[in-house]
Amino acid sequence: MPWRVGPGQQAAFRLLETALARGQVAHAYLFTGPGPGLAQAGLELARALNCLEGPGEPCGVCLHCRRSARGNLADVGVVEPDQGTMKLAQVRNVQRALGMVSHESRYKVWILDRADTMSAEASNSLLKLLEDPPGDAVLVLTATSPSSLPATVLSRCQVVRFSPPSPQELVEDLCRQGLPPDEAAIASRLWGTDTPGIVETSRSIxxxxxxxxxxxxxxxxxxxxxxxxxxxxxxxxxxxxxxxxxxxxxxxxxxxxxxxxxxxxxxxxxxxxxxxxxxxxxxxxxxxxxxxxxxxxxxxxxxxxxxxxxxxxxxxxxx
Ligand SMILES: [Zn+2]
The missing domain is CATH 1.20.272 (Zinc Finger, Delta Prime; domain 3)
Structure with missing residues (x-):
């Protein structure tokens, strides 16, 4: 089953796939690039890491892949900024979760979405976690640009860059979501694919x-x-x-x-x-x-x- 990735994300996942095939799994990744699909990409990496046939391109049929698709695989979670800031208490919660024994997954994967909103206390706490992570822990930080993170945090992450999708990839993505090509061509130019509900809006108007x-x-x-x-x-x-x-x-x-x-x-x-x-x-x-x-x-x-x-x-x- 192919990777379930957003427009423009194929190239980055091909690199990740090669690394996974060599058994190279980092404890911390920084997914960086435009668009809001980075947390979703983190979840796809979690699926790949925990696939019972893997790690590698997810098979889509094993118990873990099916649970991942429903969003209820234990030991995988997403943390989003709380009122615009990622706070110390949120990082501590992740630390606690990573410290617990896993009975199900191969890897405990936590995604810190918009990690560039971290408070100074939160990033100090994260740094301690990155210095000595549990063996089965994988953190995926997302940020629009690497330079928006403290250098100390950045130096401990493997940076994965997601390029902006080409116009053609945007149109294809909207077609896959059900828009006819002529409508997709206009919608992609008006809104990109970043706008939530783009297909419904386009249809309704x-x-x-x-x-x-x-x-x-x-x-x-x-x-x-x-x-x-x-x-x-x-x-x-x-x-x-x-x-x-x-x-x-x-x-x-x-x-x-x-x-x-x-x-x-x-x-x-x-x-x-x-x-x-x-x-x-x-x-x-x-x-x-x-x-x-x-x-x-x-x-x-x-x-x-x-x-x-x-x-x-x-x-x-x-x-
Ligand atoms: Zn699988």
């Missing part, structure tokens, strides 16, 4: 239809005040998506206007490319500015009216 409507509104540029009213009417949450889609479409059209076909355009923006790069650059500036206004405390309706009036002036003014 009908992302492809929304993108078409945004491009249509931009290319027709009918009555600016009517368009302003209609965009305001969708509500502030969805308006953010409208504006992000407008920015994507204008960016795509800008690249197309320069003759850059196939530069990842997904929004059907070819109708806008006839405006030419100069005007599209101005339009992009207007849309970006409006998004800033809407995110701030500016009157939304006013910001939208001004946006459509400005867009009309740029587009029609030169005709």
């Amino acid at each position: 009908g992302l492809v239809g929304l993108a078409e409507r945004v491009v249509q509104d931009l290319s027709s540029l009918g009555d600016p005040l009517e368009l302003g009213a209609s965009w305001e009417g969708v509500g502030k949450g969805l308006l953010g998506v409208y504006l992000d889609l407008a920015i994507l479409a204008l960016r795509d059209a800008y690249l197309l206007a320069w003759g850059l076909e196939g530069a990842g355009q997904t929004t059907g923006a070819s109708s806008l490319s006839a405006w030419g790069p100069g005007r599209l650059e101005q339009c992009l500036g207007i849309a970006l500015r409006t998004r800033g206004y809407v995110e701030g405390n500016v009157n939304t309706r006013l910001a939208l009216d001004v946006m459509f009036l400005d867009l009309e002036e740029v587009v029609r003014g030169c005709q």
